[in-house]
Amino acid sequence: MRAALCGVLGLLLLGACTEASVTEGGGPPVRVGSKKFTESVLLGEMVTQLARGAGANAVHRRELGGTTVLWEALRRGELDIYPEYTGTLRQELFSRRHLADDAALAKALAEEGLRMSRPLGFNNTYALGMKEAEAEKSGIRRISDLRQHPELKLGFSNEFMDRADGWPALRARYQLPQRDVRGLDHDLAYRGMDSGAIDVTDLYSTDAEIAAYTLRVLEDDLHHFPAYDAVLVYRADWAEREPRVADAVLRLEGHLSEQDMVALNARARLERVPESRVSADFLASRLGVAAKVRDEGAVSRVWRRTREHLSLVGVSLAAAIALAVPLGVLASRRPRLGQGVLGFTSIVQTVPSLALLVFMIPLLGIGSRPAIAALFLYSLLPIVRNTTAGLSGIPGELRESAEALGLPPRARLWRIELPLAAPSILAGIQTAAVINVGTATLGALVGAGGYGQPILTGIRLDDVGLILEGAVPAAVLALLVSGLFELVERGVVPRGLRLRGDP
């Protein structure tokens, strides 16, 4: 019956083995990262295609879950390059240094062994926008022009209302007189403008919606908003190792205006053209670089993600079983220690998944390793708890009968206690596995791939089809795993325990 369990684990591990890194041809490797919003993905895609054009074997780790993830990965050398904004670098990553200008920023980066490109050309910062026609009618071009129009209705995103450098500071800086100011959801703001409920809203200066709703971006003539110039940050050692590839990638410098970026964002987000296609078209028309766009078929795409997902679940679950069952045995033997073990695993369980994933990055970098580690930790509690419960639930008379026979403790464990606890232990493993399949979708945030990738892209592009492409296989896999364990139960749980009463 142990063989049956081993078989299942073997199957799960198979995913891990087949997941061997997909290398494409030769060339020096370049690892490109991007954040989980369209503009970043587009820039990452351009960098990747330029690097490939220079003969590099470039891999794009797209849609990583946030600034910290990318920053840590770059510092640890798990990424070579990714697109960032000077404002983010200065205000978030180096916020304690209070860097005065971009020169100081470059110096701070150099201390980390990093460099940044010259600005790519556009500044993606907070801005105020209004309908082009309205603005034209009222003669509003700059934010200071708003002072002459106290009747305008303002609607800002809740974040902008609250931020220190948001509405309160903006009003003080420009001495704005408007009274009708409300906070609302960002997506509603655009519709509100369309219906005339509000006249002015906050936006990012490269939002796709600027083109879609024909908005005018008002000039920040008093330079209230900090500059968020797009740049590429990269590792100095990589640039020295691969100067040719680096030069090719840095051709992007100064080539992307705000209008360009708005158009590119709109094409990807609103027209739903794949980022790789949008990027390739731009590179071809602007830099004369022909890039090959490989389209992966839906079947091979889903199969690849299935393998990635299975490897995440399989490896983490196998490791968790290997540790949690002995821990459960220990916990049932030594109640004091057991409380400690259960307490620890319970605390792990309360750490939000995203936090745990980000927490793992300084230790394990990006990719499947931090995801597997997090899933492993999450799987411990159900298995430890059910192992302990299964062992403690064995009736005292059976325990004593085994003792009175003269069986040594190890033999009692293997021959009597573990088989009797098997249904409970197996139920714990089943719970862990099913939760694992669901939680593994978050692995995409740290570049682990799997079914989370299309879900993440789908959320970003507001594309239900893409979300389902990840969510449906994940749900099916959870059901399959659950069903698989029902089968395993038949193999592992002794027949005598499945009988109820006389036949």
Added chain:
Amino acid sequence: MYELEDVSKRFGSTWALHPLSLTLPSGRTTVLLGPSGCGKSTLLRLLNGLSRPDTGRVLFEGQPLPAEGDPLLALRRRVGYALQGGGLFPHLTGTHNVTLMAQHLRWPAARTRERLDVLLELTRFPAEALERYPAQLSGGQRQRVALMRALMLDPDVLLLDEPLGALDPLVRHELQADLRGIFARLRKTVVLVTHDLAEAAFLGDDLVLMREGRVVQQGALRELEARPADPFVTRFIQAQRPLPLSGDEVAS
């Protein structure tokens, strides 16, 4: 076989056994008898080390009972134990329950088989039922399997804790007769716990009547009846209710 010297046992603030001394002779059947909660099961569990006395000591063949480790395991293999309901492992078939220890000790298959045949004959257990799981056996059958398991290694001592407690009267009656036959054939040291005086008198050579953690009197039933050490002895004996049958029916 056993000598108990001033042994006592407490659970929290209640005395399960007050300090008592007792000798259990070799090759005879001693019955620990008394009402529920009198400490008779506690006393039995001292004899194979399932429980340790708080004071005093238990001597087995003149040597103190080993406290732990291999010596204790070795002792337990010389002392068979069966309790009410059988205590059979539900995940093992009858055969596996009986031969578990032999398997663990790596007996040759032939030796195991041979011993099993002897036990089947001894306990009058149908061989084909051995492949069933405990859940598929009747109460009486379970008890017979438990007895076989206790006797598998041919121990010197047999400890039985209310072995017939959960059985219906007919099965119980039949098993009592069988047990008496088995005890007589094996001539082993048997210590049996029961609260039933008739059963005790039927199976035991020696009775040890207990009450509230103390031994009230030890001896044959005739002795207890003739020279009760305490009014409780007489009361316990008289608590057996005679059957309310008419004289004619008894005569016929």
